[in-house]
Amino acid sequence: MTRVGWIGTGVMGASMCGHLLSAGHELTIHTRTRERAAGLIARGARWAQTPAEAATQAEVTFTIVGYPADVREVILGEHGVLVGAQPGSVIVDMTTSEPALAQEIFHTAAERGVASIDAPVSGGDVGARNASLAIMVGGEPATVERITPLFELMGKTIVHQGPAGAGQHAKMVNQTLIATGMIGVCEALLYAHRAGLNPELVLSVVAGGAAGSWSLSNYGPRMLRDDFAPGFMVEHFIKDMEIALGEARRMNLALPGLALAHELYLALRAQGGGRDGTHSLIRALARLSGEEWQPGGPAPDQPSTSS
């Protein structure tokens, strides 16, 4: 049994924290909107008024919040975890956040005898619920080893990527792949629609070959059903891309594909799609060519098929 502090009980955090509770760990939690913690409190978690208070008795304090500014506030702020954390305890930030901030937290915490690791996840709300997340970890080996039994309650693939910040960098690699690949999935389905093909027939032949991807197999069918409920929300994805592009800029690395994806997602947000799923990018790409995406409808401006 470990005494655990937990900050942030959104869609992801509530599921992940719930797995620790189920395994018998002692949880003290804080989140911005107390009502969102009600289910966990009913299951035995204690409430703390501040992140600092949640950390006071904890051997390990997890944070999973929204933006890097939130991470800074709940860990390094006036009432942050580091104010309460005891020497010898560990802070684990699971928010997708900036590698440089992870390093800053690592160094600031170390000055007070507190260890810290960064451990963003992928796998979405379903992965959080099923404890099948992939967890990308940055930090010192001894700390990572100490926390791994807790990670194993939340995820299936737990890989130590390197020193502080390396977990966040690995997550940026993941998001770069998803963002750029999504452009291809959307453009391919738009092409199929315009060309008058049956998109299900096309998917049946391309999805299993060299053109195949998780996004195509999982988001393609949803795009074709006009189902844009968020697995992962556009506005959060934009945050991730901005972190990746900022880091790339700092590393003198031009990423034209990711930059294009970012611009297209900004357009989608400007069109009112900020809280839809990331696969609704197909709507922005359709509008770019004067079309409202209607997968069931006839292809617009269908040209004569002979040249």
Added chain:
Amino acid sequence: MTRVGWIGTGVMGASMCGHLLSAGHELTIHTRTRERAAGLIARGARWAQTPAEAATQAEVTFTIVGYPADVREVILGEHGVLVGAQPGSVIVDMTTSEPALAQEIFHTAAERGVASIDAPVSGGDVGARNASLAIMVGGEPATVERITPLFELMGKTIVHQGPAGAGQHAKMVNQTLIATGMIGVCEALLYAHRAGLNPELVLSVVAGGAAGSWSLSNYGPRMLRDDFAPGFMVEHFIKDMEIALGEARRMNLALPGLALAHELYLALRAQGGGRDGTHSLIRALARLSGEEWQPGGPAPDQPSTSS
């Protein structure tokens, strides 16, 4: 036993034609460079001086050549298949070519009582050798049904996509996915390298999740081994992208991701990489940021990791 004409015995064509020979069909072949047909002739195929001659006795004549201009020449040209083809016979073009040309061939052939279908493939040289190709077919159902037993000797996934040209359109969907997705794979690995991550460790966590793709799993490791031998050559891929972009333009469809991929591949060809594998795109993207891709080497211009 079917009397088959076969035009084009390059890397793909020779393997595919070989499967028909092995199954006991009677082959008459023609190809631009006669020596490349020697192996098939040794196995019992007859040589024809022209495509027209190859088609004269054939119930079905297959073509798989390089560019749309080659397709036009070997089918519609002065000594082309259509000059020799008997009424009631079928022409099957398996080249990746223009949908509009497939439709033109369909109509021109029909005027002479000859049926035709377009049937480009994916799966590369390995798929051709193992008879595991995906075959995307456009044409009239009765014709497609008649040819399917022959396709089954060459491929595993054979899907009738619609009328003449639909096979080519489906192939363009396939190539759009691969081209745009490849940008993401390259940028992700470049990011990982610059950030000082161990790319194998990153792949171990991202390849199995939402960021996963065939390209990442198959080309990622080759990029990391600095192995750029062609599965599929850059200059042929550029041809395919130009067909897709031309069709999209004709359909009033803007495809910014595919357009970016095309530009980056043009740069790669300009740098001398036209005959390397398509995954050598990572070299062009590395050069864009002033780096020669050296997966084993240290990350260049490695910045200080704190901000």
